[in-house]
Amino acid sequence: MSTAVAAAAAAATSSLSRCSSSTNSSSGNQSHHQSLIAAPVSPPVLSRYESQKRRDWNTFGQYLKNHRPPLALSRCSGAHVLEFLRYLDQFGKTKVHNDTCPFFGHPHPPAPCPCPLRQAWGSLDALIGRLRAAFEENGGQPDTNPFGTRAVRLYLKEVRDAQAKARGIAYEKKKRRKSQVQQNGSSQEIITMQGLEARSSTGSNPIGISSSYGCLGNNAGMS
DSSP states (O other), X not given: OHHHHHHHHHHHHHHHHHHHHHHHHHHHHHHHHHHHHHSOOOOOOOXXXXXXXXXXXXXXXXXXXXXXXXXXXXXXOHHHHHHHHHHHGGGOOEEOOOTTSTTTTOSSOSSOOOOOEEOOHHHHHHHHHHHHHHHHHTTOOGGGOGGGSHHHHHHHHXXXXXXXXXXXXXXXXXXXXXXXXXXXXXXXXXOOEESHHHHHHTTOOTTOOOTXXXXXXXXXXXX
C-alpha cells in the first residue's frame, strides 16, 4: 500500500513539474512577444532633397486649398502654376533692377536702390523640378503634369533672361564630373523656407497660404 502511495505522489510531483515548466515557457514566450510589439519602429530617414520635396508638395496642396475659389489638383493647369510663382515673388530676396535704375546690369551695386525684390530664377527652377517629380510620385501622369507645361518652361526662361540682364549675371551651367554631380545632386538648389511665416503672422498673406511655407531663399551665388 505504501508503495502505491509513493508512486502516486511521485507521479503528481512530476505532473506539477511539467505544468510549471510549461507555464514558465509560455510566460517567457508571451514576454518576448510583448517586447517585440513594444519595440518602436524607426521611420526611414529622408534625404534633404526628399524632405524639401515633401514640404513643397504639401505647401502647394495647401495653396490650392486656400485658393479663391478652392482648386482641385485634377483641375490645376500651367496657368495656376504661374499664378503660384508670381505670388511667391512678393517674398523674394533677390534684387532685380529696373531698366531705368542706374545699377541695371551691375552685378555688385555700390549703393542701395528702390528696385523690387524677386524670387531668384534658380530657386524657382529648383522648386518646379521638385514639384514636377512630386506630382508624378503622387499618382499624376506625365502628360498631364502642370509643372512640366510649355508655359511654365517659357516663364522660367523669361525670368532667367530678365534677371541675367538686370543683375549683370550670365547663368551658365558649369560642367562637372559625373561623380561630383551624383554626390551633390541631392543637396543642390534647395530652397530655404524662411520669412513667409513671419509675414503670415503679421497679416500680409492675401491668399491665406499656410504659414508653414516660408520665403524662397536665394540660390547659391544668386544673392
